[in-house]
Amino acid sequence: MSENSEPVEIKLEDFFASILQSIGKITDSQIAELLARSHKTISVAESMTGGLLGGRLTSVSGSSNYVIGGIISYHNRIKVAELMIPGSLIVRDGPVSGSVACAMAEGIKKRFRTDIGLATTGCAGPLPLPPAPVGQVFIALAGDKGCEFKELHLQGTRQEIREKTVQAALGLLWLELGGD
Numbered sequence: 001m002s003e004n005s006e007p008v009e010i011k012l013e014d015f016f017a018s019i020l021q022s023i024g025k026i027t028d029s030q031i032a033e034l035l036a037r038s039h040k041t042i043s044v045a046e047s048m049t050g051g052l053l054g055g056r057l058t059s060v061s062g063s064s065n066y067v068i069g070g071i072i073s074y075h076n077r078i079k080v081a082e083l084m085i086p087g088s089l090i091v092r093d094g095p096v097s098g099s100v101a102c103a104m105a106e107g108i109k110k111r112f113r114t115d116i117g118l119a120t121t122g123c124a125g126p127l128p129l130p131p132a133p134v135g136q137v138f139i140a141l142a143g144d145k146g147c148e149f150k151e152l153h154l155q156g157t158r159q160e161i162r163e164k165t166v167q168a169a170l171g172l173l174w175l176e177l178g179g180d
Helices: 012-020 028-038 052-059 074-083 087-093 096-111 158-176
Strands: 042-046 067-072 114-122 136-143 147-154
Touching: 012 136, 028 052, 028 158, 042 052, 052 096, 052 158, 067 074, 074 087, 074 096, 074 136, 096 114, 096 136, 096 147, 096 158, 114 158, 136 158, 147 158
Parallel strands: 042 067, 042 114
Antiparallel strands: 114 136, 136 147
């Protein structure tokens, strides 16, 4: 992470109060419209979602105007080599942590020179990734105001956890872009 920014943990109650009203209602087209209207660019760093988030963002025609690209950093080696995350951070906090999620978001934002970096990391199962239990997920967004992350504890199958993570990340982006 950059020296001037610290991860900001936002209360889940506040996040979910805002998101629950929109989950299931936020469409890829609405996200696309907000990104296009804002004239902001975005890049993604995905671990446990393995490209699902980038797929959702690029599902709308014209997305090349705001989606610059992404990296699937499933292995810690890629987090270090491609996103410039200090290996010591991963060793200290673990790959499933808010600090690593923010470092991923900041790393992709810097590497791709975008206005927004959006990242996902977590344990989708079926086996836990000690000390992270199945369903522990972190999403992070790096933007003009620094980086913020959310810790989620999700239930379901591996695929359901991954899809819920993507929806939560899109919800975080929705809020950042001023969606109502």
